[in-house]
Amino acid sequence: MRLSRFFLPTLKEAPSDAQIVSHQLMLRAGMIKQEAAGIYAWLPLGLKVLRKIEQIVREEQVRAGAVELLMPTLQLADLWRESGRYDAYGPEMLRITDRHERELLYGPTNEEMITDIFRAYVKSYKSLPLNLFHIQWKFRDERRPRFGVMRGREFLMKDAYSFDVDEASARKAYNRMFVAYLNTFARMGLKAVPMRADTGPIGGDLSHEFIVLAETGESAVFCDKALVEMPAPGADVDWDDLQSIVDQRTALYAATEEMHDEARFEAETAEGDRLSARGIEVGHIFYFGEKYSAPMKAKVAGPDGQDANVHMGSYGVGVSRLLGAIIEASHDEGGIIWPDAVAPFDVVVINLRANDAAVSAACEDAVAQLEKLGKDVLYDDTDERPGGKFATADLIGVPWQLTIGPKGLADGVVELKRRATGEKVSVPLAEAIERLT
Numbered sequence: 001m002r003l004s005r006f007f008l009p010t011l012k013e014a015p016s017d018a019q020i021v022s023h024q025l026m027l028r029a030g031m032i033k034q035e036a037a038g039i040y041a042w043l044p045l046g047l048k049v050l051r052k053i054e055q056i057v058r059e060e061q062v063r064a065g066a067v068e069l070l071m072p073t074l075q076l077a078d079l080w081r082e083s084g085r086y087d088a089y090g091p092e093m094l095r096i097t098d099r100h101e102r103e104l105l106y107g108p109t110n111e112e113m114i115t116d117i118f119r120a121y122v123k124s125y126k127s128l129p130l131n132l133f134h135i136q137w138k139f140r141d142e143r144r145p146r147f148g149v150m151r152g153r154e155f156l157m158k159d160a161y162s163f164d165v166d167e168a169s170a171r172k173a174y175n176r177m178f179v180a181y182l183n184t185f186a187r188m189g190l191k192a193v194p195m196r197a198d199t200g201p202i203g204g205d206l207s208h209e210f211i212v213l214a215e216t217g218e219s220a221v222f223c224d225k226a227l228v229e230m231p232a233p234g235a236d237v238d239w240d241d242l243q244s245i246v247d248q249r250t251a252l253y254a255a256t257e258e259m260h261d262e263a264r265f266e267a268e269t270a271e272g273d274r275l276s277a278r279g280i281e282v283g284h285i286f287y288f289g290e291k292y293s294a295p296m297k298a299k300v301a302g303p304d305g306q307d308a309n310v311h312m313g314s315y316g317v318g319v320s321r322l323l324g325a326i327i328e329a330s331h332d333e334g335g336i337i338w339p340d341a342v343a344p345f346d347v348v349v350i351n352l353r354a355n356d357a358a359v360s361a362a363c364e365d366a367v368a369q370l371e372k373l374g375k376d377v378l379y380d381d382t383d384e385r386p387g388g389k390f391a392t393a394d395l396i397g398v399p400w401q402l403t404i405g406p407k408g409l410a411d412g413v414v415e416l417k418r419r420a421t422g423e424k425v426s427v428p429l430a431e432a433i434e435r436l437t
Ligand SMILES: Nc1ncnc2c1ncn2[C@@H]1O[C@H](COS(=O)(=O)NC(=O)[C@@H](N)CS)[C@@H](O)[C@H]1O
Pocket: 108, 109, 110, 111, 140, 142, 149, 150, 151, 152, 153, 155, 157, 158, 159, 160, 202, 281, 282, 283, 284, 314, 315, 316, 317, 318, 319, 320, 321
């Protein structure tokens, strides 16, 4: 992609109301534009990252056995009246009346709708276990949207819903999501710690939040620091028997503020291992049994032919929030440092003298070779001065910068820079390409 043909409205300064670094950098890097409080337009660079994060979430859901569908953003109020949540949900719910005076709402979550879909078709335990997920925009009329996409009003969520014949099976579904979440966040270069959490308006009695430690996090958290460095289980696990993996983590103390018990923390965790910090909630999983299947009559015939309510859980990931969380965890004074797996481009090719035919020819050759190898290249072919080009490349956080100028060309070398470390080497183009693949 030629930068001269792209749409990258970078800003020298962030607007003063952007308080945290991720909000400042997303605005300065031309990734988002606020259209209303808590409501954003996703500009090309931001959308590329959003889609990469979404794809990692999707792949790990599928690996854990979940099946993707897509539910609408608009829902009938009557569905929420069945579960009793229509009034209980409160002012965060955006209520809408259509031209026929029908009462609708912009979905903040989808437990009722997915239960309605399930009960319409599934009648036998033989269809279980089942986990259905989608990645869809939600609306929550937050009283104080802030910190950019971190706490928006319209935001992208992956929400999955599991259906099982009994509690024991439902806990296995819960464990599959628990492990899938550990793998998901690790693939994005994040250290996310599962912590016992409150269940709030979703309900149930078993819940974990996945927290990324960050000073600007809204949650106060307490945990055994061993949990932070524990590697993710990876894909090669027995998805039908994950209890030992889950126990390994839940055996160590980890709780959000609402669930924290200082006495228990001190009893269970040696002083040197106690971590109290602030964190960002990037995922939240719940087991809530028959909370929705009972009032909505979502039943299956069991092996004995008797109908029984299915046991459910729901599992959310803040897909759009993750851009903010990743930047909070990975940036420096120059700007964003994207982990390779979610970067908007793999490499920026920087032309130091766009009006020099030989340099431009060398750049275009490098771009062509890299694209032939499947690399996603941003080619800065603008007539911006070199300092400005380097500053833009650092700001938008692409993992590699390959710079070509007249002097390097004369010496038969290009300069390759690793954004994360700042390390630079001057090597022949072939070797630079070798290092990039
Ligand atoms: N206002 C918001 N802006 C951005 N992300 C949010 C917002 N509210 C929640 N999230 C993200 O969405 C995730 C899931 O939201 S939740 O309320 O915890 N859980 C649910 O809605 C359940 N239905 C899970 S399917 C949270 O962990 C958080 O990462």
